[in-house]
Amino acid sequence: MAANESVTEPQRLTPKGRATRDRIVATAAQLMYDRGVAGTSLGDVQKAAGVGPSQVYYYFGDKEALIRAVIAHRIHALLATLGGLDSMEGLRAWRDFIVDTYRQQNCEGGCPVGSLVGELAERFPECRADLAGGFDQWEAAIRKGLQAMWGRGDLRRKANPDRLATALLAAVEGGIMLAQVRRDPAPLETALDEVLDRIEDLRPRRATARQ
Amino acid sequence: MAANESVTEPQRLTPKGRATRDRIVATAAQLMYDRGVAGTSLGDVQKAAGVGPSQVYYYFGDKEALIRAVIAHRIHALLATLGGLDSMEGLRAWRDFIVDTYRQQNCEGGCPVGSLVGELAERFPECRADLAGGFDQWEAAIRKGLQAMWGRGDLRRKANPDRLATALLAAVEGGIMLAQVRRDPAPLETALDEVLDRIEDLRPRRATARQ
Numbered sequence: 131m132a133a134n135e136s137v138t139e140p141q142r143l144t145p146k147g148r149a150t151r152d153r154i155v156a157t158a159a160q161l162m163y164d165r166g167v168a169g170t171s172l173g174d175v176q177k178a179a180g181v182g183p184s185q186v187y188y189y190f191g192d193k194e195a196l197i198r199a200v201i202a203h204r205i206h207a208l209l210a211t212l213g214g215l216d217s218m219e220g221l222r223a224w225r226d227f228i229v230d231t232y233r234q235q236n237c238e239g240g241c242p243v244g245s246l247v248g249e250l251a252e253r254f255p256e257c258r259a260d261l262a263g264g265f266d267q268w269e270a271a272i273r274k275g276l277q278a279m280w281g282r283g284d285l286r287r288k289a290n291p292d293r294l295a296t297a298l299l300a301a302v303e304g305g306i307m308l309a310q311v312r313r314d315p316a317p318l319e320t321a322l323d324e325v326l327d328r329i330e331d332l333r334p335r336r337a338t339a340r341q
Numbered sequence: 342m343a344a345n346e347s348v349t350e351p352q353r354l355t356p357k358g359r360a361t362r363d364r365i366v367a368t369a370a371q372l373m374y375d376r377g378v379a380g381t382s383l384g385d386v387q388k389a390a391g392v393g394p395s396q397v398y399y400y401f402g403d404k405e406a407l408i409r410a411v412i413a414h415r416i417h418a419l420l421a422t423l424g425g426l427d428s429m430e431g432l433r434a435w436r437d438f439i440v441d442t443y444r445q446q447n448c449e450g451g452c453p454v455g456s457l458v459g460e461l462a463e464r465f466p467e468c469r470a471d472l473a474g475g476f477d478q479w480e481a482a483i484r485k486g487l488q489a490m491w492g493r494g495d496l497r498r499k500a501n502p503d504r505l506a507t508a509l510l511a512a513v514e515g516g517i518m519l520a521q522v523r524r525d526p527a528p529l530e531t532a533l534d535e536v537l538d539r540i541e542d543l544r545p546r547r548a549t550a551r552q
Contacts, residue, residue, distance in 0.1 A: 164463070165463075165464065166379070166459075166460055166463070166464060168377070168379030168380070168460070169379070169464065238463060239463060240458065240459055240462065240463075244459070244518055245458075245459040246459065247451065247456075247459060247518050247521060247522055248377075248451055248455070248456040248457065248458060248459035248460050249377055249379070249459050249460045251451065251521050251522055252375070252376075252377070252449060252450060252451075253376065253377060253380065258521075258522055261522045262522040262523050262524075265519060265522060265523070293531050293534075293535060294535065296519070296527075296528050296531040296532060296535075297512070297531060297532050297535035297536070299515065299519065299528075300511070300512050300514075300515030300516045300518075300519055300528060300529075300531075300532035301508070301511050301512065301515055301532070302515065303511075303514065303515035303518050303519070304510065304511030304512055304513065304514035304515030304516070304518070304532075305511045305515070307455055307458050307511075307514050307515070307518075308476060308507070308510065308511055308514070310458060310462055310469075311458055311462055311469055311472045311473040311476060312473050312476070313473075316507075317507050317510075317511060318511075320504050320507040320508060320511075321507060321508050321511035321512070321515075323504075324504055324505065324507075324508035324536065324539065325508070325535065325536075325539075327539075328535065328538075328539045328542075331539075331542070
């Protein structure tokens with residue numbers, strides 16, 4: 131996130147300035163989630179955040195800088211939900227958390243990070259790089275958990291934590307996209323469970339039999 | 342497709358009218374792929390298609406109707422690439438086709454159908470339903486192939502073609518999204534191969550041993 135912050139926040143801010151900036155970013159993140167990036171103007175953000183007309187420009191300069199701050203904000207929030215991915219129980223709990231989150235929002239809105247790709251990746255190269263960086267961190271957290279399982283012998287030697295982490299992240303994104311268009315969490319559950327079952331099948335026979 | 346066509350094409354067209362309409366749709370599909378939907382105005386489409394100012398309105402009435410015609414056009418093109426998904430060889434060939442297609446376009450642009458979800462699903466309910474219908478047809482084609490394998494005994498009784506089809510489609514969409522943001526086909530290859538390897542593992546031991 132640090133690389134983004136330096137772009138969108140060139141000056142050191144007072145605590146009050148930081149709070150104002152954070153409020154603008156959180157407001158923009160919500161508006162862009164509800165209306166899309168193209169459907170959200172800097173004027174919309176300014177009004178909804180309750181700040182003066184010049185303040186959005188003061189903190190961000192232009193819309194792309196604000197979009198990049200929103201991407202950083204969403205990635206930060208998403209990474210904060212990750213943890214304990216180093217056991218089958220932890221992976222299944224994470225799966226339940228994702229599915230429950232989408233069910234609670236009626237499968238509306240898509241992934242906070244992934245839903246930006248289609249709209250931004252080709253028109254804003256720096257946003258594309260920011261999104262790629264976010265996915266890299268997300269995948270690294272999953273991989274770290276799987277590597278820990280592998281290191282402890284909870285996965286067979288032939289299991290490849292790197293590849294399984296990529297497959298799990300793709301299942302999250304593809305599953306959420308299908309859940310969003312269908313307004314049904316079932317494809318997300320299925321996509322995740324099929325990869326998780328593959329991971330389960332790669333446990334040593336001893337560990338599998340223990341269940 | 343028929344449901345969409347009836348919305349965007351209320352009148353019977355002459356062959357010339359049909360050709361003009363098709364040219365407008367194909368032009369709009371390309372512009373929207375390159376610039377996004379919000380970045381493509383009806384005026385842009387009119388100029389690029391080389392038609393008169395009133396013709397886009399004559400055939401489509403408004404931008405949403407044109408977007409829906411673009412969705413139908415893209416789904417039609419995508420479904421035409423499917424076939425022979427009823428064997429491991431056919432599934433691997435389809436995987437190679439998808440990966441080669443994205444490699445040739447330098448992983449730019451995303452899935453012609455999936456890349457529209459983030460921008461359209463929440464703001465245009467009818468577009469969301471059209472996209473869901475496209476994914477349903479796509480998944481049905483994959484499922485049909487897997488069911489044929491299952492019916493012939495090329496998959497074990499415990500294999501579930503419905504679930505595997507959902508997982509494969511999610512792997513395509515999630516894998517393409519990751520390939521797009523990273524400008525690297527590797528995550529798409531990995532996501533597809535992990536699900537295909539799972540399907541391979543679900544073949545009868547006899548079939549696996551034969552390889």
